[in-house]
Amino acid sequence: MITLTKTIDKALVKAFLKNISDQTFTVVFWDKESYKFGEGESKFEIVIHNFPHKKELFANPSTALAEAYMAGDIELVGNLQDIVESIMRHKNSFLNESKLLTMLGKCRPVGKRTSERDIAHHYDIGNDFYALWLDPTMSYSCAYFKTGSDSLYEAQMNKIHHILKKLNLKEGQTLLDIGCGWGYLAIEAAKKYKVKVLGITLSKEQLKKVEERIKHEGLQNLVTVKLMDYRDLEKSGLKFDRVVSVGMAEHVGKANLPLYFKNVNAILRETGLFLLHNITDVLETEVDGFISKYIFPGGYIPSLREELYIAAELGFHTMDIESLRLHYMKTLMHWAERFEGNMDKIRTMFDNKFIRMWRLYLNACAAAFHYAKVDVHQILLVKGNNNQLPLTRQYMYDMPSNRFTPKP
Structure with missing residues (x-):
């Protein structure tokens, strides 16, 4: 009945x-x-x-x-x-039913301790877990597919070299990688361009892996990594010719975005280049409830227009903007497939609730980059005027012929 x-x-x-x-x-x-x-x-x-x-x-x-x-x-x-x-x-x-952020009460600054806790929640799950479904570089950001047949590893290498090309690196220069992840971009920059790189992260698990890679490659004289908050850059006294930040601005929070750009501006030399790679939204909206509660606590997806506005207020010149939206959809589809392909091992690490949560996260994000309002942009900014850059964008697409194959 x-x-x-x-x-x-x-x-x-x-x-x-x-x-x-x-x-x-x-x-x-x-x-x-x-x-x-x-x-x-x-x-x-x-x-x-x-x-x-x-x-x-x-x-x-x-x-x-x-x-x-x-x-x-x-x-x-x-x-x-x-x-x-x-x-x-x-x-x-x-x-x-996205809700526009119209009240300042919803945009309070995120403190350092909160940032450390939020980063640990996602990135300190364990290197062994991420290694199962990321590619050998352990790049956890949008890849760059030059052809339909590119493997995930090839596409991530394409992305790394595409970014390094845009930065127009020269031997002997200094590069800061804010939110360096597991360090592969920093290592590639040092190996190919002989630049001196500092990578900063809040993840202890990532720090451990990057230090292992630096030692394995014998790059201790060129690459350094440390646990450091971006808010400590301005008072550090450090100066760099180039700054890169991939997939990190989403963790800053709306209220702290001006502070983030202010710190980059403080340590970047005049005529220096800053490449910002992050997820963007069309408008300033609240983060999806599921994502903010379970996946990226404290996260906020900036709009492209607010990033450009803040950069312009500090005197940055916008040199180039590139959308990689469909590249991220393909990246997430690769991750979801590899996640499912390693399910036997993942089940020994986590319970069914965690597995279903991550399955939903990866597939929903792939769907969002295919059909929702989110995008991912690479923005190339210059501090002041730099008249030494090539006149055309062709230098950004002349991909290097020698690809680095990771050591086992």
Whole structure:
């Protein structure tokens, strides 16, 4: 016998899911009853064992549904990336209800201790985990696919050399890598261009791996890495000819963006180049609830216009802007495939909730770069006027003929 409560629950589910996707799909309820939304063949199924409470659902549907998926209360049967994309494409779905950041109270500065905790939450999960599904360089940012047949490793090497080309490096110069990750860009810069590199990070796990790589390559005289907050750069007294920051500005927070650029400006020599590579949004909006709570606490995706505005206020000249949106979609698809391909090993490290959380994160992000408003941009800035740069952009695309193969 169907109880009144379950009848009401089903009505809530149907009302919520009515405008969730632009594709035909089927819902299978907890009592095995099924209901089809749309006409024709179903493209996917939503199997519901337990549905979020109405209060949680309408307070933050993204978080509520993600938590239900992580707990196994909801199963999504079909290609996960395609399912999320179908939700993004429907103009009335909850994923298209981005809230503009209009109140200063939502944009409070992030302190150093909070930044350290937030970085550790994501990046100190363990080097062994990341090594399973990243490429051999352990580059955890958008790759650069020159051809449709590029492997993930080739595309990440393309990205590294593309960035180094844009920086127009010369032997003997100094380079600062803010948020250096596992250090491969810094090592490649030293090996190919004979520049002196300092990499800074807040991740102890990353620091350990970079130090191992520096020693392995015998580059102690050219590459140094340290645990350092970007807010300490201005008072450090250091000066650099070039600065690069890949996938780090997203961790700064909206309120701290001007401070971030101020510190870069303080340590960059006149006529120096700054290459900023990060995820951007079209408008200044709140971060998705699931991502901010479980994946990147403290994160904020800047808009391209606010970064350019802040840079201009400090006297930076914008030399070049390149969108890599579809490159990031392909990168995330590679990561998701490698993640699933190493599932036996990952299951020995983490529980099912963690695995489902990361599966959702990787596939949802791939969907977002394919169909949502997010992008990823490489912005090349110069401090003051630099009249020594090539007149055309061709130098940025003359890829080096010798590729470095990582040592085992």
